[in-house]
Amino acid sequence: MTERDQWPDPVRRVKDTMDMHAVAGGFGYVAFNLTDGRPYTGTYPSRGAARRNAEKSTMDHLLIIEVQPDGMTYREASAVLQYERTLISMGHRSPDSLETEENSALLSMPRTKQDRRRMARQLVSGKPLMPEGLPYGNLPSFLRKVS
Numbered sequence: 001m002t003e004r005d006q007w008p009d010p011v012r013r014v015k016d017t018m019d020m021h022a023v024a025g026g027f028g029y030v031a032f033n034l035t036d037g038r039p040y041t042g043t044y045p046s047r048g049a050a051r052r053n054a055e056k057s058t059m060d061h062l063l064i065i066e067v068q069p070d071g072m073t074y075r076e077a078s079a080v081l082q083y084e085r086t087l088i089s090m091g092h093r094s095p096d097s098l099e100t101e102e103n104s105a106l107l108s109m110p111r112t113k114q115d116r117r118r119m120a121r122q123l124v125s126g127k128p129l130m131p132e133g134l135p136y137g138n139l140p141s142f143l144r145k146v147s
Contacts (some may be wrong), residue, residue: 007074010037014063018051034084039050043067067133091124118125 004012014032017039022135029045033052038055047064054062056063063084065072 003074007078010035011074013039014065014081015035015072015074018065018067018077019071019135021067027117029064029066032063032064032065032107033058034081034088037063037081055119064142 005016014037017030017032021043026043028045028048029050030043031040031050032038033040040050040054040062042053044053047066050064051062054064061084063081065080
């Protein structure tokens with residue numbers, strides 16, 4: 001039994017799609033059906049654009065992931081699916097309505113404890129955490145005080 005055989009179909013579909021985009025040198029965001037992991041066509045410059053285009057063909061809940069240059073592991077694919085499913089079961093979704101092209105990555109699955117706390121504050125407040133016009137991302141170097 002291979003490692004691939006140990007994972008459910010949605011995880012395999014997400015991983016395969018993300019790996020394909022990485023090998024092809026793709027960039028941007030990809031939308032997936034949250035239930036079965038099937039991707040919707042194309043990559044988009046932001047989470048919001050990916051959601052808008054995918055919602056033209058479905059009313060299902062979506063998982064939106066940024067293409068990474070090194071692809072994705074099975075554990076990562078499983079984690080992002082579980083993260084978004086947990087948000088949906090709690091009555092939330094990744095808040096891409098708060099994004100701009102500059103801060104799109106901040107709304108991806110949080111990877112550190114600090115990122116998880118920041119995402120929770122943003123979900124609870126329902127508004128951006130940074131002042132309008134300040135570009136920011138999920139990397140610590142982008143978190144800076146505004147003078």
